[in-house]
Each structure stands twice: as structure tokens, then as C-alpha cells.
Amino acid sequence: xxxxxxxxxxxxxxxxxxxxxxxxxxxxxxxxxxxxxxxxxxxxxxxxxxxxxxxxxxxxxxxxxxxxxxxxxxxxxxxxxxxxxxxxxxxxxxxxxxxxxxxxxxxxxxxxxxxxxxxxxxxxxxxxxxxxxxxxxxxxxxxxxxxxxxxxxxxxxxxxxxxxxxxxxxxxxxxxxxxxxxxxxxxxxxxxxxxxxxxxxxxxxxxxxxxxxxxxxxxxxxxxxxxxxxxxxxxxxxxxxxxxxxxxxxxxxxxxxxxxxxxxxxxxxxxxxxxxxxxxxxxxxxxxxxxxxxxxxxxxxxxxxxxxxxxxxxxxxxxxxxxxxxxxxxxxxxxxxxxxxxxxxxxxxxxxxxxxxxxxxxxxxxxxxx
Numbered sequence: 598x599x600x601x602x603x604x605x606x607x608x609x610x611x612x613x614x615x616x617x618x619x620x621x622x623x624x625x626x627x628x629x630x631x632x633x634x635x636x637x638x639x640x641x642x643x644x645x646x647x648x649x650x651x652x653x654x655x656x657x658x659x660x661x662x663x664x665x666x667x668x669x670x671x672x673x674x675x676x677x678x679x680x681x682x683x684x685x686x687x688x689x690x691x692x693x694x695x696x697x698x699x700x701x702x703x704x705x706x707x708x709x710x711x712x713x714x715x716x717x718x719x720x721x722x723x724x725x726x727x728x729x730x731x732x733x734x735x736x737x738x739x740x741x742x743x744x745x746x747x748x749x750x751x752x753x754x755x756x757x758x759x760x761x762x763x764x765x766x767x768x769x770x771x772x773x774x775x776x777x778x779x780x781x782x783x784x785x786x787x788x789x790x791x792x793x794x795x796x797x798x799x800x801x802x803x804x805x806x807x808x809x810x811x812x813x814x815x816x817x818x819x820x821x822x823x824x825x826x827x828x829x830x831x832x833x834x835x836x837x838x839x840x841x842x843x844x845x846x847x848x849x850x851x852x853x854x855x856x857x858x859x860x861x862x863x864x865x866x867x868x869x870x871x872x873x874x875x876x877x878x879x880x881x882x883x884x885x886x887x888x889x890x891x892x893x894x895x896x897x898x899x900x901x902x903x904x905x906x907x908x909x910x911x912x913x914x915x916x917x918x919x920x921x922x923x924x925x926x927x928x929x930x931x932x933x934x935x936x937x938x939x940x941x942x943x944x945x946x947x948x949x950x951x952x953x954x955x956x957x958x959x960x961x962x963x964x965x966x967x
Contacts (some may be wrong), residue, residue, distance in 0.1 A: 636842075636931075636932045636933055636934060637911050637914050637915050637918065637933035637934060637935060638835075638933075639915055639918045639919045639922060639928065639931070639933065640833055640835070640836055640915075640919060641833070641834045641835040641836075641928075643832050643834050644829050644830070644832070645829070645830055645832050646827050646828070646829050647827070647828060647830065648825050648826070648827055648828075649825065649826050649827075649828050650823055650824070650825055651824050651825065651826045652823060652824035653823050654820070654821065654822055654823040655820075655821055656818055656819070656820055656821070657818070657819045657820075657821050658816045658817070658818055658819075659816065659817045659818075659819060660814055660815075660816055661814060661815045661816065661817055662814060663810060663811075663812060663813050663814045664810075664811040664812040665808035665809060665810055665811060666808070666809050666811050667806055667807070667808060667809075668806070668807045668808075668809050669804050669805070669806055669807075670804070670805050670807055671802055671803070671804050671805075672802065672803055672805055673800050673801070673802055674801050674802065674803045675800060675801040676800050677797070677798065677799055677800040678798045679795055679796065679797055679798065680795075680796040680797075680798050681793045681794070681795055681796075682793065682794045682796060683791070683793055684791065684792050684793070684794055685791050686787055686788075686789060686790050686791040687787075687788045687789045688785035688786060688787055688788060689785065689786055689788050690783050690784070690785055690786075691783070691784055691785075691786050692781050692782070692783050692784075693781070693782050693784065694779050694780075694781055695779060695780050695781075695782055696777050696778070696779040697777075697778045697779060697780055698777045698778040698779075699777045700774060700775065700776050700777040701774075701775050701777070702772040702773065702774055702775070703772070703773045703774075703775045704770045704771070704772055704773075705770065705771050705772075705773065706768060706769075706770055707768060707769045707770065707771055708768055709764065709765075709766060709767050709768045710764070710765040710766035711762035711763060711764055711765060712762065712763045712764075712765050713760060713761075713762055713763075714760075714761050714762065714763050715758045715759070715760060715761070716758070716759050716761045717756050717757070717758050717759075718756065718757050718758075718759050719754050719755065719756050720755050720756065720757045721754060721755035722754050723751070723752065723753055723754040724751070724752050725749055725750060725751035725752065726749070726750060726752075727748070727749050727750070728748060728749075728750045853892070853894060853963030853964055853965045854878070854882075854963060854964055854965070855961050855962075855963050856874055856875065856878055856879060856917075856961070856962045856963065856964065857874055857878075858871045858874055858875075858961070858962050859871075859957065859960075860913060860960040860961075860962075862900075862960070863901075863909065865909060865912035865913045865915075865916050866916070867916050867917070867920055872920060875917060875920060875921070875924075876924070878964075879891070879893075879917075879921070879964050880921065880924050880926065882964075882966060883921070883926050883930070883966065886966055888930075889930065889966045889967060890930055890931075890932060890966070890967050891921070891926070891930055891931050891932065891964055891965070891966055892932040892933075892934060892964065892965040892967070893914050893917045893918055893921075893931060893932065893933045893934070893962065893963075893964050894914065894934045894935075894936055894962065894963045894964070894965075895910045895911070895913035895914040895917065895933075895934075895935055895936065895961075895962045896910055896936050896937070896938070896940055896941075896959055896960065896961050896962070896963075897909050897910050897913075897937055897938050897959065897960055898938065898941070898945060898956040898957070898959040898960050899938045899941060899945055899946050899947050899949075899956075899959065900956065901938075903937060903938065906937040906938045907935060907937035907938075908935075909935075909937075910935035910936055910937045910938075911933075911935030912935075913935070913962060914933040914934055914935045914962070915933055917933065917962055918931045918933040938959070941959050942958050942959055942961070943955055943958060943959065945959060
């Protein structure tokens with residue numbers, strides 16, 4: 598009994614076996630040399646197949662369509678009418694010449710005609726004058742005016758040729774006809790007057806195909822049997838709980854692998870994300886090591902009472918164990934243990950201020966393969 602007692606003491610110290618139990622919950626008749634653990638027993642189910650009536654017997658009514666015959670009927674969709682078309686007048690172009698300035702005679706002056714000639718004019722008449730000559734050398738007087746010889750000298754008349762013009766013809770006029778100005782204007786002359794032409798538009802008819810009712814719709818009855826379906830359901834055979842002592846190997850790893858499951862505060866429900874984590878991290882490892890034991894240990898943070906946290910951790914471990922069974926892991930290989938708040942990973946115990954992230958680190962689930 599010493600070996601068994603020592604193992605139980607070890608299990609109590611690790612809080613693996615008892616949680617909130619005590620020595621009053623020890624396994625009965627333990628065998629020497631063997632180790633035991635008080636485990637959370639998953640719920641045990643069995644499959645039952647039962648028949649469900651999914652559709653009752655009923656009377657089905659089949660509608661027999663109505664019967665018609667085709668009849669053609671001609672209708673006037675637009676009556677006969679008259680159409681009046683306006684025909685505008687027609688015109689032709691004529692051109693008129695309009696004088697804007699009359700023709701007139703433009704007079705031009707023809708200059709007079711002259712013939713050049715020379716007329717000699719006496720500009721100074723013939724004249725004579727006395728002219729003093731040389732002093733007589735034999736004159737005894739010293740006065741130079743004395744003894745002078747004077748003689749009378751005649752001069753011819755002075756004439757000058759003056760150019761003159763002799764008139765041949767006086768000025769006259771000549772007339773030149775200057776044509777007046779005119780414009781050519783186009784105008785339209787009516788050829789045919791405007792009028793209205795009358796046109797008879799015949800009526801428009803349309804043939805309508807009508808469906809005339811021969812027989813109205815009716816119904817035909819048919820009795821259809823009820824329909825059944827076999828359904829498989831899980832029936833609880835034995836409820837699990839913290840009441841089972843199981844023999845376990847005496848070599849239990851000290852350190853477990855933490856599953857990164859984010860448990861909500863106060864919840865033991867596995868989310869779809871948590872199930873994917875168990876599939877990838879735990880189920881794959883368990884399948885690789887066939888025949889090994891798997892300890893699933895769940896924890897809580899320090900908030901709340903010890904008893905409620907112990908119960909919550911056991912529910913979390915039980916949820917993981919039951920999911921593992923649905924994935925094909927044998928029930929006898931699973932050791933599900935709830936540790937409550939006894940194994941905090943940090944200093945966030947009662948009365949210590951911690952962040953939500955620090956508390957979340959304690960809400961964890963670990964597994965050990967051995």
C-alpha cells in the first residue's frame with residue numbers, strides 16, 4: 598500500500614486526480630504498483646435508428662386543363678376614311694431688266710486750234726544824238742572841254758521777234774453716249790394654283806383567332822401514401838462526470854502542449870475555430886501515436902469562485918474529450934482533467950489587477966501524450 602499511497606499523494610499534489618475532492622474519493626481496492634487518476638468521464642451515447650413520418654398520406658388533386666376550340670373572327674381595326682393632301686402652287690422663274698440709271702450724252706470740250714508765227718515788233722524807234730569827239734590838238738586852251746569836236750550820230754530802230762499764235766479754229770464740243778445702269782431681277786410667276794387632292798383610304802381589317810371554351814377545367818383525385826425516413830440519433834446511455842478512477846501509466850509528462858483555444862469567459866462551448874485547432878494540433882498527433890494516452894487538461898482564470906472555476910474547467914475538458922471521440926479517438930485513451938484556477942501561468946491571482954489578455958492566457962486547454 599505504500600506505493601499506491603505515494604502515487605496518490607503525487608496525484609493530489611499535481612491536482613490531477615482530485616480537484617475539489619479529497620481522500621474520501623480515493624479508488625476502491627487499488628492494486629499495488631499501479632497508478633490511478635480521477636478523470637472526467639465523457640457522456641456515453643449509443644446510436645438508435647428510428648422511423649419518422651416525413652409526409653402523411655394525402656389526397657392529391659390533378660387539374661385537367663380546360664378544352665378550347667379555335668374560331669377566327671374578322672374585325673375592323675380602323676374604318677374607311679378620306680385623306681386630303683395639300684398640293685402647293687407651282688411657279689416658274691422670269692427675269693425682268695430694270696434700269697436703275699438712264700443713258701445720257703457726255704459732252705467733251707475740243708480745244709481751239711492755233712498756228713505758231715513770228716511777229717517783228719519795233720521796241721525802240723530810230724534816233725540820233727551828238728557825240729563829243731577827240732580834242733583838237735591845235736587848240737590853245739588848257740580846258741579839256743574847249744576845242745572839242747562834236748558830230749551828230751544816228752542809230753537804227755531796235756526790233757524784236759515775238760512768237761505769236763494765229764487762231765485756226767475756235768473751241769467746240771463733242772458728245773459721247775454713256776449707257777445707263779440696270780439690274781436683272783428674278784421673280785416667280787404662278788403656273789398652277791394650290792389645291793387639295795382627295796384620297797380614299799380603305800378600312801383596315803384583322804383576323805383574330807379566338808379560343809372558345811368547350812369544357813371548363815376539372816380535377817382528378819389521386820390518393821398518395823405517407824412517406825417515411827430512417828433517422829439515426831445519439832441516445833445518452835451514461836452521463837459522464839468527475840466520478841471515475843482510471844488506471845494510468847505512472848510516467849506522466851510534466852509539460853503539456855497548449856492548444857490555442859480562446860475560451861470565452863464562463864463558456865465551455867467549442868467554436869468552429871476551436872474544433873479546427875483540435876483537429877490540427879491534437880487529433881493529428883493522437884493518430885500518429887496509436888495506443889498512447891492523451892491527457893486533456895483545462896484551466897480557468899482566477900476570476901470567480903474556486904468551486905465554480907473547478908466545475909467550469911471540468912466542463913471544458915469534457916467538451917474537448919467528447920469532440921475527440923466523435924473524431925475516432927478511443928474513449929479509453931482519453932484522460933480529461935479539470936484544474937480550475939490552481940495552475941495559473943502568470944501572477945493574475947485573486948485581488949491582482951490584470952488585463953483581459955493576461956486573464957485570457959490562463960483560460961487554456963493543454964494536452965499530453967504518453
